[in-house]
Amino acid sequence: MTVESGPTPWRGYDTVSADPDELDRGAEFDVVVVGAGLVGLATAREILRRQPETSIAILDGVAPAAGASGRGTGLVGPRIGPGIDVLERRFGSATALRSYRASERAVEITVALCRELDVEVAESAQYVIARTAAEERMLFAQMGAYRRLGVDVLACSRRGLADVTATPVLAGLAYRSAAMVDPARLTTALARRVASLGAGMYHGVPVSDIGLHGGRVRVQTGRGAVAARSVIVATNVPTIPSVARRVGGIAGLTVFGAATSGSAVAGPAERVGSAFIGADPLAPFHATRPDGSTTVGGGGARSSIPGSVVPFDITTWNWLERWARITGAIGKNAELGYRWSGPIAVTADGLPVVGPVEGMPGVWFMGGCGGHGLAMSAYNAGAIADAVSGPGGRLVDLPWMRSRAPGPRASRPVRAAVGGYIRVRTLAMRRAQSAAPVRTTNVQREAGDRK
Numbered sequence: 001m002t003v004e005s006g007p008t009p010w011r012g013y014d015t016v017s018a019d020p021d022e023l024d025r026g027a028e029f030d031v032v033v034v035g036a037g038l039v040g041l042a043t044a045r046e047i048l049r050r051q052p053e054t055s056i057a058i059l060d061g062v063a064p065a066a067g068a069s070g071r072g073t074g075l076v077g078p079r080i081g082p083g084i085d086v087l088e089r090r091f092g093s094a095t096a097l098r099s100y101r102a103s104e105r106a107v108e109i110t111v112a113l114c115r116e117l118d119v120e121v122a123e124s125a126q127y128v129i130a131r132t133a134a135e136e137r138m139l140f141a142q143m144g145a146y147r148r149l150g151v152d153v154l155a156c157s158r159r160g161l162a163d164v165t166a167t168p169v170l171a172g173l174a175y176r177s178a179a180m181v182d183p184a185r186l187t188t189a190l191a192r193r194v195a196s197l198g199a200g201m202y203h204g205v206p207v208s209d210i211g212l213h214g215g216r217v218r219v220q221t222g223r224g225a226v227a228a229r230s231v232i233v234a235t236n237v238p239t240i241p242s243v244a245r246r247v248g249g250i251a252g253l254t255v256f257g258a259a260t261s262g263s264a265v266a267g268p269a270e271r272v273g274s275a276f277i278g279a280d281p282l283a284p285f286h287a288t289r290p291d292g293s294t295t296v297g298g299g300g301a302r303s304s305i306p307g308s309v310v311p312f313d314i315t316t317w318n319w320l321e322r323w324a325r326i327t328g329a330i331g332k333n334a335e336l337g338y339r340w341s342g343p344i345a346v347t348a349d350g351l352p353v354v355g356p357v358e359g360m361p362g363v364w365f366m367g368g369c370g371g372h373g374l375a376m377s378a379y380n381a382g383a384i385a386d387a388v389s390g391p392g393g394r395l396v397d398l399p400w401m402r403s404r405a406p407g408p409r410a411s412r413p414v415r416a417a418v419g420g421y422i423r424v425r426t427l428a429m430r431r432a433q434s435a436a437p438v439r440t441t442n443v444q445r446e447a448g449d450r451k
């Protein structure tokens, strides 16, 4: 299940495992959680906070932090799904605003969780930036929506941004409530906390099937079957066929990261502790951590099959490194000490799926968060815990609290189509980024120079 493509800067934290031999054939639990990433672990914690006597088993095919949660770049920020303008158009102003506020709340909850677990968290600013004319148009549309909704997101001009990043940028939007964290440390600390609250944490236990049997949910593992009243499938990409069939089109992508091994701030203009994220979802980003090390990511993706091993993608890493040096995202002599990849799960409309699985009473699916899963995990966990523990099983009314994603599930032909689309988009994005113009911007004209 792991995608072991190279070391991240955040490896080597202890986790705890119960003895899988305890999973005797016929074991019964109130709740089984499949997947020990941030989503599964945070949900187990939220259920135990509400009902401490609940018996919970957490089953992971590998171990906590083996998936995306241990391989992310650690940027915690607001926003969910597509741009706010798209959410507004699709769901109306009130729902777009509630979605954005939920994502802000998600940041607060994640920062509070880090503090509770004694995991270092650096509060910082996040800038979503435009380096190309296409990205600039995206930002302009988003800024219009933020204004209409009365959301306080600051539009930044090229001159204003020159004070905070050494890289050439046309325009940007600044989000003040954001943070940086070591995602593997957070995930493993959460695993230890959940175990200390009484959950059984089982590593190396892949789940191959989920079905209904005698009024209970039956979970088939590599070590026999266990039963539960409720099962929460938190595998990010749906890897269990009976569940995947029902949750619709969630595709697995592999995305890439790299980091310097030491301090690598390109110059005095670079604001340490800030993240600069391209407006195009595939565009590269960079973040300078409080210790001066720099993380870069994006710049392309590959369609992947969950559970398969993804080879090194030297082309993407080389492109990313060249981009980071040319733009000044990292200092000229900085050494890139880490190059890695990891899985993300995406839907056609950019929104996750968090809700009951159709036709399988007692089974819930949580996944498809794309690149926003770090903050949204703890938020979605609270919502599912309320529904699982509370009377009536009701979910809050947000667009991603739903049973399925639009479109067919990611079967082989669909995966091939997604792969082809991503390859073409990656090439187009790289060409545009390499030739990014620098000129006066729409956002700048609209916002005025705020310096």
Ligand SMILES: Cc1cc2nc3c(=O)[nH]c(=O)nc-3n(C[C@H](O)[C@H](O)[C@H](O)COP(=O)(O)OP(=O)(O)OC[C@H]3O[C@@H](n4cnc5c(N)ncnc54)[C@H](O)[C@@H]3O)c2cc1C
Pocket: 001, 002, 034, 035, 036, 037, 038, 039, 040, 059, 060, 061, 062, 063, 064, 065, 066, 067, 068, 069, 070, 071, 072, 073, 074, 075, 076, 077, 205, 206, 207, 208, 234, 235, 236, 239, 240, 255, 256, 257, 297, 340, 341, 342, 343, 344, 366, 367, 368, 369, 370, 371, 372, 373, 374, 375, 376, 377
């Ligand atoms: C390179 C990279 C950079 C990223 N950067 C950011 C970022 O800066 N900010 C941000 O918000 N998000 C980021 N993300 C996304 C974020 O990491 C994810 O959205 C989030 O971690 C998803 O958590 P999860 O618990 O749903 O999935 P995962 O962490 O993938 O957990 C799923 C778990 O399920 C297990 N599993 C799967 N199938 C089975 C099965 N059949 N049986 C048993 N176990 C199974 C896996 O082993 C895994 O441990 C990034 C992701 C990557 C890969």
